[in-house]
Amino acid sequence: MNDLLAENITIKFGGLTAVDGATIEVPEDGFVGLIGPNGAGKTTLFNAINGFLLPTAGRVSFGDRDITHMRPSERARLGIGRTFQKLELFVRVSVFDNLLIAAESAESRLDIVSDLLSLPRRHREEARCSRIAEELLNMLDLGWARDRRAADLPVGHARIVELGRALCINPKVLLLDEPSSGLDSDETARFGQLLRRVNEEMGIAILLVEHDMDLVMDVCKQLYVLDFGRMIASGTAAEIAKDPAVRSAYLGEEGDEAAPASAER
Amino acid sequence: MQVFIRTLILGIVSGSVYALASVGLVLTYKTSGVLNFGYGSIALFTSYIHWSLIQGWHLPVWLSAVIVVGVIAPLIGAFLDTSVFRGIEGQPQIISVIATVGIFVLFEGLVYLFWNGTSHRVPSLFPAGVVHLPGGTIIGKDQFGILAVAVVAALGLGAMLRYTRIGVSFRAVVSNRQVAGLMAINSGFISGLSWALGIAFAALMGVLLTPQTLLDPLYLPPFIIAFVLGAAVVGYMRSLPLAWVGGILIGIAQSFFIQYVRSQGFISKVSDSIPFILITLAVLFAPRAIRQSGIGASFVVRTRETVRAASKNARFSVAVASFGFLALIPMWATGSWTYAVFYGMTLSIVFLSLVVLTGYSGQISLGHTAFMGIAAFGAAHAVRDAHMPMWVAMFVGALAAVPAGNLIGFIAVRVHGLYLALMTLAFAFLADSLFFQSASISGGEGGIAVARPAGFGSDKAFFYLVLGFLILFSLIAVNLRTGRTGRVLAGMRDSETASRSLGIPVTKYKVLIFGLSAFIAGMGGVLFAMILETATSRTFIPFYALFYVAVAVLGGIFDVGGAIVGGLLFGIYGKLSSYTPLSFLNRIQFILFGLGATVALARNPEGLIAELRRGGAAITRLFARKSRSTRSSPVPVAGGQE
Numbered sequence: 001m002n003d004l005l006a007e008n009i010t011i012k013f014g015g016l017t018a019v020d021g022a023t024i025e026v027p028e029d030g031f032v033g034l035i036g037p038n039g040a041g042k043t044t045l046f047n048a049i050n051g052f053l054l055p056t057a058g059r060v061s062f063g064d065r066d067i068t069h070m071r072p073s074e075r076a077r078l079g080i081g082r083t084f085q086k087l088e089l090f091v092r093v094s095v096f097d098n099l100l101i102a103a104e105s106a107e108s109r110l111d112i113v114s115d116l117l118s119l120p121r122r123h124r125e126e127a128r129c130s131r132i133a134e135e136l137l138n139m140l141d142l143g144w145a146r147d148r149r150a151a152d153l154p155v156g157h158a159r160i161v162e163l164g165r166a167l168c169i170n171p172k173v174l175l176l177d178e179p180s181s182g183l184d185s186d187e188t189a190r191f192g193q194l195l196r197r198v199n200e201e202m203g204i205a206i207l208l209v210e211h212d213m214d215l216v217m218d219v220c221k222q223l224y225v226l227d228f229g230r231m232i233a234s235g236t237a238a239e240i241a242k243d244p245a246v247r248s249a250y251l252g253e254e255g256d257e258a259a260p261a262s263a264e265r
Numbered sequence: 266m267q268v269f270i271r272t273l274i275l276g277i278v279s280g281s282v283y284a285l286a287s288v289g290l291v292l293t294y295k296t297s298g299v300l301n302f303g304y305g306s307i308a309l310f311t312s313y314i315h316w317s318l319i320q321g322w323h324l325p326v327w328l329s330a331v332i333v334v335g336v337i338a339p340l341i342g343a344f345l346d347t348s349v350f351r352g353i354e355g356q357p358q359i360i361s362v363i364a365t366v367g368i369f370v371l372f373e374g375l376v377y378l379f380w381n382g383t384s385h386r387v388p389s390l391f392p393a394g395v396v397h398l399p400g401g402t403i404i405g406k407d408q409f410g411i412l413a414v415a416v417v418a419a420l421g422l423g424a425m426l427r428y429t430r431i432g433v434s435f436r437a438v439v440s441n442r443q444v445a446g447l448m449a450i451n452s453g454f455i456s457g458l459s460w461a462l463g464i465a466f467a468a469l470m471g472v473l474l475t476p477q478t479l480l481d482p483l484y485l486p487p488f489i490i491a492f493v494l495g496a497a498v499v500g501y502m503r504s505l506p507l508a509w510v511g512g513i514l515i516g517i518a519q520s521f522f523i524q525y526v527r528s529q530g531f532i533s534k535v536s537d538s539i540p541f542i543l544i545t546l547a548v549l550f551a552p553r554a555i556r557q558s559g560i561g562a563s564f565v566v567r568t569r570e571t572v573r574a575a576s577k578n579a580r581f582s583v584a585v586a587s588f589g590f591l592a593l594i595p596m597w598a599t600g601s602w603t604y605a606v607f608y609g610m611t612l613s614i615v616f617l618s619l620v621v622l623t624g625y626s627g628q629i630s631l632g633h634t635a636f637m638g639i640a641a642f643g644a645a646h647a648v649r650d651a652h653m654p655m656w657v658a659m660f661v662g663a664l665a666a667v668p669a670g671n672l673i674g675f676i677a678v679r680v681h682g683l684y685l686a687l688m689t690l691a692f693a694f695l696a697d698s699l700f701f702q703s704a705s706i707s708g709g710e711g712g713i714a715v716a717r718p719a720g721f722g723s724d725k726a727f728f729y730l731v732l733g734f735l736i737l738f739s740l741i742a743v744n745l746r747t748g749r750t751g752r753v754l755a756g757m758r759d760s761e762t763a764s765r766s767l768g769i770p771v772t773k774y775k776v777l778i779f780g781l782s783a784f785i786a787g788m789g790g791v792l793f794a795m796i797l798e799t800a801t802s803r804t805f806i807p808f809y810a811l812f813y814v815a816v817a818v819l820g821g822i823f824d825v826g827g828a829i830v831g832g833l834l835f836g837i838y839g840k841l842s843s844y845t846p847l848s849f850l851n852r853i854q855f856i857l858f859g860l861g862a863t864v865a866l867a868r869n870p871e872g873l874i875a876e877l878r879r880g881g882a883a884i885t886r887l888f889a890r891k892s893r894s895t896r897s898s899p900v901p902v903a904g905g906q907e
Contacts, residue, residue: 076768
């Protein structure tokens, strides 16, 4: 029972209401998309779910735990991972170390004494966590980039490294913030395949904020639509495509036959 | 009532001078992005020129002031901008902070070189005599002169910014440098001009202030740093009018404190510390956007491709050879050389504490003398008052510095980059003026005796004690970097946001690394006291914290080797300058190291150690070629920590 639920979330910045009573639920093995026009409040809602922001009102729960007031690092240790729209890799560190840092954070407790004195325990733990990082590196076909500095990777690969790093904390649910930005359509399609594997084979729930409608319609089992901070619709991809409220949000009043899929193009 | 009015007026007068300088500082900061920590020592330098022109060249005071403020100071400003700061443009903010620390050291050095640092009385611009105000208050005429000049200068700047074409360009550059560049505004010219103006204001401050106080290298620069930075922080260095108001307020506060709080002891010490208390509070309670404006401004520098990671074996053998060589020194060297080398190695230990903090973690501290002092006095008291054996006391002392480090680390979670630099600087000054200057803690002029531990009394034996600690801390630093903690710290340096999202407790790690750095610096402080066999406040004056950062950068702040090179360099330099034909070295030491740090940053942020490695690699390659070995792969280059 590890459903992620954000209920009636309201977030105000001064007088501005960025998110207004939005509710979103990610079931245990769900693949949920969150879409909406620019400035709708998607990333803000994201930040409330993973703890970078404290919502003005509302409640976030994970399974049966109330996590509204938990720090981001505590939520991460419960199994909520995330990636960022603006890449946040450890740029001066090798790709492998990016993954290793994450794996160590989740898998092993820091023992500062054995670390600073280089005792055997440190090397045992390092070997154990390295195996996890190594496995993910292979799964993601990133073996060739193992010892490169993360800063030297092109965006397409950097996005995959960031995904891999989030996977290293052994998450139960992943929050992905526009992973397709900066990718071309081939790369986006491949990224979609990868996400499907993560969801189906690894059994990790995904909440995807995305602008690329093809990707969203392709991979998400369920969609939520946010507009001006309000959740204006939710349902399956097909339902959302037909929803008049969604079409007006994307296309202005009384849109023509074009589906929302082409709205962002 | 008369006293009240007089105090108020005097406060406003000196406040108007601080306000002027503070506006100059903020103007430069806003146009060029550089907060000049060397401001005070440049003002000191120009004030000495002013004094020389009057005393040596017999120029009238007003003419000398015009030359210094109108010609020499602007030239210095423009020169610094083109020769130093243009070169490090676009680098993280912390680089420019350290470059200005180098400038601070450099100009202080110039004053010692040309004027021996003796203090002088400077004649006033204004006639003597007093004015009788209605109500019976008596004020010196010069006070009104100062006020008039300071206000006219500030208003003049305001008018220029407001009404002239150049002023419009200024404001454009201030609001957005890049866009201003696209609008065909020469932002290089504007930043050069702002430097010229900023330094001119510093010089004007010196001209107006030194007749009131005293021209003294130990007094003036810290004084100016305190009051001017304090005033600038009132507007969070964003607003010129607020910086001006801040200066006036600080002047008034100081005036009233001097007038009404005459008591001796702790309270009188507080009055010296007002600006630093103000800086601390202002930074701690700043809005989030300001406190964290240094975010991402960690010490990230491009490292050159030529320096590659060395193989473990190569590193190990270089390390063993170096330490082995050091261990042999007392066997053949004279006593004074032995002394020079263990002095240098003690400094290396202090630099190691900066390497783990700045080089590995991207954090900055301009206040490490505080940790050194806490540890040294802690150890001294542990022996004197608690009758501990020295062996125990030295660890007790170093451990006493740890909570102070933890505290700064905790603050570093909230405060970043430039503001962290300011905070730590204020911390060093506060520790000095509130505690180290008090006789009950530091034992007054004579200090407190700190004996070397039993069995290590002779210089030769003490040498090995220092070497032992140097090796121990080097190993810890290497283990830190190669292990999990180092990985996490490197990760946090690149992105704290991502670290949090991976479950890394960022606060805990910052508290940890500042604590470790404080411990190492603290042990360095204890060893320093043992060299002199006394702990005195003179060993830990805040200026040295800035100097240490400069020399550590010169040696190389990114790895252990750099700390060792930097420390030894300084120790050997001190020894060389003791020979008569080389005694001039003593006089130019601050110039050389200040200039070295500034230039090193502009040209090669990795410091001397990287140059040495490149040299070593070239020699290795030369030998490899001579032996015509069939190996086609190049010999691994001993390399930086990347």
